Amino acid sequence: MNVVWFRTDLRIEDNLALEAARQRGEVIALYIATPDQWQTHNDAPIKLDFWRRNLLELEKALSRLKIPLVCAQAPDYPGSIEIICSALSVWQADSLHLNAEYPLNEVRRDHQVLSAARELGVEAVIHHDQILIEPGSVLNNSGEPFKVFTPFSKKCRVMLQLPDRAEKLGPNSSLGVPEAIKGQKPLEELGWPAPESRWTDLWPAGEKAAREKLKHFCSQPVAGYKQNRDFPALPGTSTLSPWLTSGVISIRDCWREATLSHSGEGPETWKNELLWREFYKHIIFHYPHVNMNKAFRQELDSLPWRYDENDFKAWCEGKTGIPIVDAAMRQLKETGWMHNRLRMITAMFLSKNLLLDWRWGEKWFMEHLVDGDFSANNGGWQWSASTGTDAAPYFRIFNPITQSQRFDAQGDFIRYFVPELSELDEKSIHDPGMLKPAEYPLPIVDLKMSRQRALAAFKNNKF
């Protein structure tokens, strides 16, 4: 028997661990939920519900291959190692397959799982399925990891040789019911948050939905990606992130599909964004301190970050008095997703204008994003806060009003998410001042003063 432990790879298509296991013979699939860790890691309820629904789809897809999906619940990572060992013994496994995850705790857990499995005499194999190129293999001429994106991306493009899609393998001989293991529970009883029906419409589950989304994006919108991607009122981006983060679609399929679209600069620009995802995964793999709540540039942990609960609350609730920021924060809360340009604007506003610790913002995003991914979220926040790898220079502070005028010129996006401003014309909607209706707040911070404050804080940190 061959066991596949599913984690952030909730699909049957182009799944390296699953394919390796199937090549060896009969397969049992295993999923282990850790609700206690969801709590401490602040995973968004909308994300957990998306995962629950994708697991149901995965179960169906696997059953077509006559592969049973066994679910279990563990209190923590050591608990999941116990469950794995129980499963390997009870099912008399020959091999265990898993697709690597790259945050530090997950790497450590998998090291332990691999050695525990090998002690039981089980062949244990880890596959690099979640990223295009194995971390540790993209190095500069000095043999060091890249700290700058552009040379990293160039090297990746030179190295990248995607394997062909695996040939179709036959199903299991029969969909048996495997003997019970430690911690086993039905899929629906794994401690999921209460679902909201609107989530199902916003973020449909399953590989078919993801594949159709990718196909559609690469059939036409990708051609205009370079021109349209910065405008939140346009459908200019792929919005594939929730499916990519949960592994419902493979990164290789995204890369392949974009390459095959042959529509010029658009797909190449989009592929660069896929490489940013890659870059930040390599960064957390190479630099353990980034996984431990530290700034990539650790000397910037001594900045005089503010911890003002009221300012933070206004930011969270979309009541800062800066229309584009408030629209963006409300989009996040209402849909579980935020446009990339707006993630930069809101993150820059929190970390520079409010001078709040970027970790507060990072955490809030994780608590609300359907596509919340540690490496991408951390990388993005540290970019905005100027504490990261190849981050924005600290003096390059976005002016949210200027950004609003440039990227939501007609104010359509603001009007959609901040209805109390919908009567304002396209000039005043970005910066209503005294024209604002009574229910809309005045700006909680003076942009000019707060910009100077941030510049001074970074300047004075040099010593």
Place this chain on the structure above:
DNA sequence: TTTTGAGTTGTTCGA
């Protein structure tokens, strides 16, 4: 080893 060019996503100020 030294040197050189380059670095996601900008803003402000003054002519």
Place this chain on the structure above:
DNA sequence: GTCGAACAACTCAAA
């Protein structure tokens, strides 16, 4: 309104 320079100087990567 438009344009170029200043912002502040540092690190990375490769020649």
